Structure formats: structure tokens, C-alpha cells
Amino acid sequence: MSTLIDGKALAEELRGEVGLEAAALLQRHGRAPGLAAVLVGEDAASQVYVRNKHKACQQAGLHSEVFRLPSDCPRERLLALVDLLNADPAFDGILVQLPLPAHLNEQEVLERIRPDKDVDGFHPINVGRVLAGLPGAFAPATPAGIVELLRRSGIPTAGAHVVVLGRSNIVGKPLASLLMQKGPGADATVTVCHSRSRELADHCRRADILVAAIGRARFVSADMVKEGAVVVDVGINRIEDPTAPKGSRLVGDVDFDAVAPRCRAITPVPGGVGPMTIAMLLKNTVESARRRLEGPR
């Protein structure tokens, strides 16, 4: 029988640790770590994500402010806000919630954020540092959360064959970067698959740890999973379900009911990777504050 990896409980544990470190910094330096979230436009999902991050910051004792701009905000106004936040000592972390309205260039905006405040880890400097395995890099919260989830669940990655489904800059690629590094929590043999991969199911069946991050509801079926594998489901897909209270519900990229009995351990959706993502964002923000206030470790 498989073990359910309780991302909610692990994230709570991590948020508790982050909260203690934030309180210690406040005591030593007279200010709490600060996160600025920039939200452009009215995208419903983005509003929910930003609200959840803001709430989580407050609960952990971080200073958090949300800066809202209208959906027709000119490029110059958004860049000027980022410049202001870059220079503001109250903020150790800046996140610009994606996606941005189509007239704005996401890459330009992400590259405007100071790398040492880029707690989302999307600036090319941090992407490069993570790939090179250099200290002091901010890794994106979702893949960093997956590494942390595996570590806290006692699932070793050293020598394991990890197959990552999906090659996005937010999940698949940075996760592969992290897991292929030398050292604790890494040392894996990594295969990355995508929509052009041939014999996808064969790759999946060779995985000791299978990570699904493709955004296709219940795509991974039981016959794609090796007996005794660990399965991490990153996907968040809303499907219609007349029996659900709102007529729809969230499912992952893995057919959970069919796959779970075969695995050693599996993450649920919701309550798996999602909560860890927010906790890692807080961890990056506190780490940024610690570096700013006390220098590198």
C-alpha cells in the first residue's frame, strides 16, 4: 500500500520554521523580512494566488504588501514600480504574479527585478546559478518545494532515476537542474520528457521517482508507473464534476485512484505540491532578508 505524502502537513512544518527565523531576524534587527507582490489586472486565478501568498506571509510574521496595477497599465509604470521596490529596504523579496496582460513583456519585467530580491527565482542570473550549482541562488518555489517534500518524506534521490514530465521554465527545467546537482537532496539521474518525446510511457515506467508537470488532467495512468515508484503530481486541472459542490473540482496530472495502489508514495492534488510552493516562497524571502541583514552564511 502506498504512503500519502501530506504536503499540507509538511508545508505547515516548514512555515513554522520560517516563522521562527523571521521572528529571530525581527528581534535581532528590528524589522521583519518583507515581500512585495505585484498584481497587474484582474485575472481570477492570479488574485487567489496573490491573496494566499499574502495571507501565508502574515501568518508567518513576514511583512507583506500587494501592489495592484490596472490591466492596461503602461510598461513604464510597471517598470517604475519594480525599480521603486528594488530600492526599498523594507522588501527582501519581489514577486510579479504571472501571467501579465499581453501588452507587457514578462521577460523584460522579470529581468528588471534585482537578482538578490528575485525570490521567485526567474531572473536569468538565478536560473544560471541554480544550473551551475552555485551557492546563493534562489530556486523557483515549486521545484524547490518538490525537493524539500522528498527530503522531508525520507525519499532518497541519490542515484535514483527521476523522470520529469514537462519542461517549463517554472517547473520541469528548474527541477531537473536541482536534482542533477551534486550533493544532498540531489545526485539523481534525470530524464526530462515533453510533448515531443517518443515512447513516453516507456520512459515513465523506468522512473524510480516520476514527477508529472504537464497540465493534463489524470494523464498518467497505472500502466505508466513502475511498481514501487514514488509519484509527485504537480498538475492543477479543474474538471467538471456534477457531484462536486461547485460543479467542478481540482485533479492532478496523475490518475490518482488507479496509480496510488502501485506506488511506494504519492502526492495528492490538492494538498501535495501546492502548499509546499507557498512555503518555499516564504523560505526564500526570509533567506533573502537574512543575507541582507547578516551577510552570506
Ligand code: NDP
Ligand atoms: P506549461 O504549460 O508551461 O508546460 C507544460 C509542459 O508539459 C510543457 O513542457 C509541455 O511540452 C509538456 N506537455 C504538455 N502536454 C504533454 C503531453 N501530452 N505529453 C508530454 N508532455 C506534455 O505548464 P507548467 O509547467 O507551468 O505547469 C504544469 C502543471 O503544473 C499545470 O497543471 C500547472 O497548473 C501546475 N502547476 C502547479 C504548481 C503548484 O504549485 N502545484 C505551480 C506551477 C504549475 P512542450 O514543451 O513540448 O509544449
